[in-house]
Amino acid sequence: MSAKKSSLSFREKVWSATKKIPQGKIATYAAIARMIKNPHSARAVGNALNANPFAPVVPCHRVVRADGSIGGFALGSKKKIALLRSEGIQIVNGKVASLQKYLFIK
DNA sequence: GTCGTGACTAGCC
DNA sequence: CGGCTAGCCACGA
Numbered sequence: 001m002s003a004k005k006s007s008l009s010f011r012e013k014v015w016s017a018t019k020k021i022p023q024g025k026i027a028t029y030a031a032i033a034r035m036i037k038n039p040h041s042a043r044a045v046g047n048a049l050n051a052n053p054f055a056p057v058v059p060c061h062r063v064v065r066a067d068g069s070i071g072g073f074a075l076g077s078k079k080k081i082a083l084l085r086s087e088g089i090q091i092v093n094g095k096v097a098s099l100q101k102y103l104f105i106k
Numbered sequence: 107g108t109c110g111t112g113a114c115t116a117g118c119c
Numbered sequence: 120c121g122g123c124t125a126g127c128c129a130c131g132a
Contacts, residue, residue, distance in 0.1 A: 072113030
């Protein structure tokens with residue numbers, strides 16, 4: 001089989017996968033790791049987004065923790081909640097309501 | 107080549 | 120319900 005080589009760094013893949021998240025939907029760090037074929041790098045995914053220089057370019061605010069908690073945000077978790085709400089996501093107690101309902105997993 | 111750090115996760119009390 | 124621990128991976132110094 002033609003094994004494709006990963007020319008892009010791990011971070012590049014993370015940003016690429018995150019950019020694919022449709023508006024109104026969200027994904028977990030583990031889900032992103034799954035998209036890039038690194039299901040065991042959920043932690044590394046967070047690191048990638050933290051170093052993400054494309055803050056407004058990549059919908060990093062659509063990425064939350066596996067338990068629905070907001071996790072973190074370079075511009076402030078408060079801002080993240082505001083953005084999610086603006087997309088139709090219900091946030092309760094700093095957590096996503098019906099996380100599964102909004103999850104975007106391929 | 108080794109060490110420390112972090113926007114993670116699951117388990118245990 | 121909350122708090123702590125251990126395991127996991129990628130990156131920079």
